[in-house]
Amino acid sequence: MNAIRKSRSDLTKTSEVDQTVGSVTLVGAGPGAADLMTVRAVRALEGADAIYYDSLVDESVLSHVKPNARRVFVGKRKGFSAMPQQAIQDKMRDDARAGNQVVRLKGGDPFVFGRGGEELADLRADGIPVKVIPGITAAVAAAAEHGIPLTHRDVATSVTFVTGHTLDGSIPELDGLISSKRTLVIYMGVSNAGTIVDQLRGDGVPGSMPVAVIERATLPGQRFIETTLDALAADLISHDVVTPALLVIGNVAALGVPAVEPRPPVHSKPEPNEPFAWVHHPMG
Numbered sequence: 001m002n003a004i005r006k007s008r009s010d011l012t013k014t015s016e017v018d019q020t021v022g023s024v025t026l027v028g029a030g031p032g033a034a035d036l037m038t039v040r041a042v043r044a045l046e047g048a049d050a051i052y053y054d055s056l057v058d059e060s061v062l063s064h065v066k067p068n069a070r071r072v073f074v075g076k077r078k079g080f081s082a083m084p085q086q087a088i089q090d091k092m093r094d095d096a097r098a099g100n101q102v103v104r105l106k107g108g109d110p111f112v113f114g115r116g117g118e119e120l121a122d123l124r125a126d127g128i129p130v131k132v133i134p135g136i137t138a139a140v141a142a143a144a145e146h147g148i149p150l151t152h153r154d155v156a157t158s159v160t161f162v163t164g165h166t167l168d169g170s171i172p173e174l175d176g177l178i179s180s181k182r183t184l185v186i187y188m189g190v191s192n193a194g195t196i197v198d199q200l201r202g203d204g205v206p207g208s209m210p211v212a213v214i215e216r217a218t219l220p221g222q223r224f225i226e227t228t229l230d231a232l233a234a235d236l237i238s239h240d241v242v243t244p245a246l247l248v249i250g251n252v253a254a255l256g257v258p259a260v261e262p263r264p265p266v267h268s269k270p271e272p273n274e275p276f277a278w279v280h281h282p283m284g
């Protein structure tokens with residue numbers, strides 16, 4: 001019993017920002033809607049001296065930061081990045097070494113297609129204390145928003161998250177990942193949808209397999225398109241689907257419905273207060 005109490009209190013401590021030593025906290029901001037951030041994430045923002053944030057983050061979440069905290073935009077837009085990855089890591093390391101509490105705020109969860117693993121390893125190699133605060137990943141939020149149970153005792157016994165866009169631009173091996181009782185969620189899959197469909201069809205997945213496309217989940221203007229594997233590529237074009245969007249493939253996709261709840265209003269958003277210049281960077 002004592003051991004359980006002790007470990008719980010240790011867990012609580014990791015959510016508080018240590019005021020004596022500089023550190024970096026990788027924080028998941030959730031899928032977009034500001035009220036889908038965890039309480040622990042909000043506390044980290046409130047205690048931060050500097051926040052490095054991505055484009056996927058709804059900037060209204062920055063209303064939680066101290067007025068004198070530095071807000072540094074390091075995201076990517078349309079193939080351009082505000083700062084190369086190595087420069088982000090170097091700057092965060094220098095900030096932490098100067099004694100600052102640094103928050104690296106990322107869309108969704110830092111460890112789900114968020115490069116959090118690379119940043120963690122790099123900062124730790126430099127001797128910087130690093131903590132991680134999880135966030136609601138886009139697949140989980142998008143599915144909840146549209147009533148798609150990613151697993152279901154009668155319909156799907158497993159779910160797999162896959163990137164549709166690897167470092168070299170190819171798509172990963174999908175064979176065996178989808179069947180009548182499996183769910184596949186593809187992140188960053190819109191531009192490679194044709195190849196994804198060809199691969200799955202070649203693996204014997206029927207063209208009638210349900211697919212849900214969810215664009216801008218939990219954000220104003222979110223869209224839900226119900227289609228099938230065979231109709232997917234044409235539907236993405238006819239609906240002009242753009243990033244960020246997810247493909248949910250499997251029989252659970254047929255259970256989804258368009259969201260009816262109005263989205264919460266977007267609050268006024270503080271702008272970055274540290275200047276940056278766009279750097280060309282191929283989308284990864």
Ligand SMILES: C[S@@+](CC[C@H](N)C(=O)[O-])C[C@H]1O[C@@H](n2cnc3c(N)ncnc32)[C@H](O)[C@@H]1O
Nearest residue numbers: 107108109112114137138187188216217244245
């Ligand atoms: C670089 S990944 C980051 C994923 C993030 N770390 C997470 O856990 O959700 C970016 C991709 O996540 C998906 N994504 C992120 N936010 C989304 C949203 N609000 N609606 C739909 N897809 C989203 C899209 O596939 C987008 O291209």
